[in-house]
Amino acid sequence: MIYKLIKKFNRSVLALSFILLGFVSCYDNGYEEFVPPTGSVNNIQPSTLFTTSTDASDNLTMVFRSYSTDAASYLWDFGDGTSSTEANPDYKYAKGGEYMVKLTTTSTDGLVAVDSSKVAPVFVDFNFTSVDSKVTFENLTSGAKSLVWSFGDGETVTWNSEDTEQDADYNPSYIYKTADTFIAKLTVTNFLDVEVAVSKNIEGLVLSTVPDFTFDGNGLVVQFTDASLLAATYSWDFGDGSSLSNDVNPLHTYLAEGTYEVTLTTTNEAGVEKSETKSVPVGAVKPTFKAIVQNGTGDDFQKETSDNADAWDMTPNSKVKDDVAGEIDSPYRAIWNNTALNSYIDGEFGTNEQPGSSGDGSYVNGKKTRSIKLANTSRRLYQVVAVEPGVVYTFTIDTRSEAEGINTEIFILNNEITTEEDINTDPANNSNVDAYFNITNDFNSSKGSSSDNTFTTSTFTFEATANIVVIYARALNAKDSSNEVFIDNIDIITPGF
Structure with missing residues (x-):
């Protein structure tokens, strides 16, 4: 019996020793700092909600009211770089617009919850000045998605934010036809489609002649x-x-x-x-017809033809295939055929003077189109276009070079030359050249995407001196597939058309 008691006592002492050793070990290692939990604890999820409203006396002031459960602290982010730790703040924005407001609350148990909502404070007001019966309005509004001016005589003017504040309808001028008193009204729609309006009397007008x-x-x-x-x-x-x-x-x-x-x-x-x-x-001549550039996008006559840039070839083939009818007569061969210049290019720079075709084009509605390609020293863009002497036209072209220093030269010729010696000396002051433009800023090695427009647009004007112009382009440093130039959206814009 005594042996059994001693044995039990020894076991108890041993167990107590292990417990004490555990306490000592914890004490030696220090204690672990409490970290407040986030999300849910014991399947309890905190809830944070808030409402927004506009102060009745000030449309720039927003009233925020929290309906959070068990919130011990609050952090409001008003979306304009400012914040508040109040439970239910009223906040006045410095400028109207659309803002995303976020409320973060922490509960007594350390649980964190977040809610967010858009607000659209707006400020609406205007000033005006009058000279006789002409009134000029100064718009003081901020935060407008759209607005309508009502001049009080039945006439209105509308404006949308896409037009920018530089648009004349944002700060309109209006000429009244009588000297009565009118109520001018500015109605603004904010970015949450809520309307706010301000009206003012227009009086003291002096009826006078207004020349125009x-x-x-x-x-x-x-x-x-x-x-x-x-x-x-x-x-x-x-x-x-x-x-x-x-x-x-x-x-x-x-x-x-x-x-x-x-x-x-x-x-x-x-x-x-x-x-x-x-x-x-x-001095500018008024045109009577529109100048037409054939296949300026490089998309036509591309599907089943080795002559894949027929519209830009200085010696077009007599036959070319399209997508529907099979072989048809080339619409370009009857317009121009400069075999002398073709022979000169072949002799000086090699063969195959016509440009190529590439699927590396610009994007239309998210889909890549085709483009024209210069990938050899001998390749040229060549097209004759009917114009009217004295008319000032605008030429536009999109280009992309795959290597630096691949300058693309654009000539607008007033006749069909037979050698490039006629344009090589000071092309900007050459009698054969109505305009010359050297593109040096279009290097972009990336293939791009629908959201990344890798093409550079170049635009210049020229006055036609003859009844035709020749669009003529070359890139002498584009020597192979590693330094190509891709060309798209070539056009001659005719004033009034």
């Missing part, structure tokens, strides 16, 4: 058209020292090209006189 005019020139001849209000008499000063005209809509012929300051002075029935001056460019 438009003009339409063709060469040295300019047609002036009156657009004045309350005009009884007219006096036109054409800015060239010629006699004044009292016609309502005069036709005037200038003696030389240039820009002239034309002044229209009108007088109303009461004898009040006002003047309006505009700069009028004179």
Whole structure:
């Protein structure tokens, strides 16, 4: 019996020793700092909710009210770089717009929860000044997605944020036709489609003549058209020292090209006189037809043909295949065929002067289109386009070089040359060249994607001196497939078309 008691005692002492050793071990290693949990604890998920409203007296002030459960602390992020630790803050934004607000709460158990919501504070106001019956509005609004000006006489003007604040309709000018008192109203829609409006009385108008005019020139001849209000008499000063005209809509012929300051002075029935001056460019010829560039996108006649850039070949093949009808007569061969220049290119630079075709084009509606390719010293872009002498055209082209220093030279020729010696010396001042442009800023080795436009757009104007122009382009440093130039969206833009 005594043995059994001793044995039990020894076992108890041993167990107690292990327990004490465990305490000592924990004590020696220090204690582990408590880290507040996030998410859920024991399957209990915290909840954070809040509401937003606009202060009735100030549309820039937002009222935030939290409905969080067991929240011990609050952190509001107002989306404009500022924050608050209040439970239910009222916050005034410095500028209207669309902001994402986030509330983070921590519960008494250390649980973290987050809620977020968009708000759209807006400030709506305007000033105005008047000269006689012409009123100029100054828009003081911020945070507008769109707006409508109502001038109080039935006329309105609309504006959308895509138009930017530089658009004339954001700060309009309006000419009233009577001297009555009008209520001008500015209605603004914020980014959450809530409307806010401000109205002001327009009074004290003085009914007066308001001179205005438009003009339409063709060469040295300019047609002036009156657009004045309350005009009884007219006096036109054409800015060239010629006699004044009292016609309502005069036709005037200038003696030389240039820009002239034309002044229209009108007088109303009461004898009040006002003047309006505009700069009028004179000399440009008004076109009668649109210049047409064939296959400027490189997409046509591409599917089943070895002559894959037929529209740009200086000696087009007589047959070419399209996508539908099989073999058809080339529409280009009848327009031009410069075999002399083709022979010169072959002799000086090798063979195959026509450009190639590539699937590495720009993107339209997320889909890559084709492009034209210069991948050899001998390749050229060549196309004859009918134009009208004296018309000022705009030329545009998209290019991408796969190596640095692959300059692409664009010539707008006024005749069909037979050798490049005719343009190699100072092309910008050559009698055969209506325009010259050297593209040096289009290097981009990346193939790109629908969201990454790797092409560079170059644009310049030229005045045609003959009834045709030849679009002529070369890239002498594009020698192989590692330094190609891809070309897309070539066009000649005709004014008025």
